[in-house]
Amino acid sequence: MNINRTNITSEGSLPMEQIVAIIRSVIEELNVPSTLHQPIFRGHEWEYLKDCIDTGWVSSVGSYVDRIEQMLAEYTGAKRAVAVVNGTAALFIALKLAGVEPGDEVLIPTLTFVATANAVVYCGATPHFVDSEFATFGTDPAKLDHYLGDIADIDSEGARNRFTGARIKAVVPMHTFGHPVDLDPLVELCSRWKLEMIEDAAESLGSFYKERHTGTFGRIGILSFNGNKIVTAGGGGALLFNNEAEAKLAKHLTTTARKPHKWEFFHDMLGYNFRMPNLNAALGCAQLENLPDFLASKRKLALRYIEAFKNVPGVKVVKDSPFTKSNYWLNALVLDEEVASQRDALLDATNENGIMTRPAWILMHHLPMYENCPRMDLSVAESLEKRIVNIPSSVSRICA
């Protein structure tokens, strides 16, 4: 992605009418809805859902659950995928399996959806907020490395925060709007600092970093199939594993930890009922079959936006880098710093004209339950928070 901060109008104000007109003409040309993101069902969705109802397999067991797990493993290149009830539950289980314990700290971006932080707290651990880089919106490996040098030591148990005394157990990069974090230096940093990496790939199904699917670089990766994601199961999530034994344990843990037996209900550990119902898996399978078509449609839309906004003063549309392939889940306008104060006026101008736009999330360290958590300097995320406006990004109503 390439965001420079030049070319502002002489008056220093955003050309609101022009921006509205450009978005309208692009989405009309490509037959894209004016909502931010809505699902599209034009494959085998009805057929598979009807099959669940006709056969009675609607709930916690069924062939579509196995099938979606196989499809996900095959597509992402992970050794195994385990389907669960949503992405948040997947994150929680991933952190637990990686050994995150009460009192630990977990490094997560402040620029993320609240689920990333919540999952850390569900483990009894503390989110420790990390800054983004402009180029990816995601974790800045160099800045994080420098920061760890200032605040952490390594002992026999791994990294320890010199100021809080807590063990720093893991890093959770998040691939914002589908754009991959710069993973190579982050993987290297994790091995040097003895940190587990759990990838929050909830937004990046179909995104690749140097030809390898996001979510397969860390110890565990997670996906989400919420209604607003690139592929929906109505609701759902998945864990991606490179380790067969760990995947087996995840399946056991998320299905109440019951030992298989003819009639006995013997549970050998504290388990969770985090299964993905077969109905949801059926919807997800049908959607996944269309993923290549969805990706082509989204790439086309993103490239049209990039082209159309090329000479518009004050705004940039983010583009993936030569070594990444974004799924372009959500397109974002990034306002130049000089016009950041006009973000809300732009939100008004677009929404009032029937074009749905939204700001990025409020940063995690600005939320009441997270305002006292440890953090590094977060100036890039602070700047991005004020400057990002997401614009309509659904798949086209007509095939790509």
Ligand SMILES: *Cc1c(COP(=O)(O)O)cnc(C)c1O
């Ligand atoms: C959607 C999302 C999740 C998980 O979402 P669920 O709604 O629980 O499936 C987690 N992290 C990020 C960044 C997300 O966008």
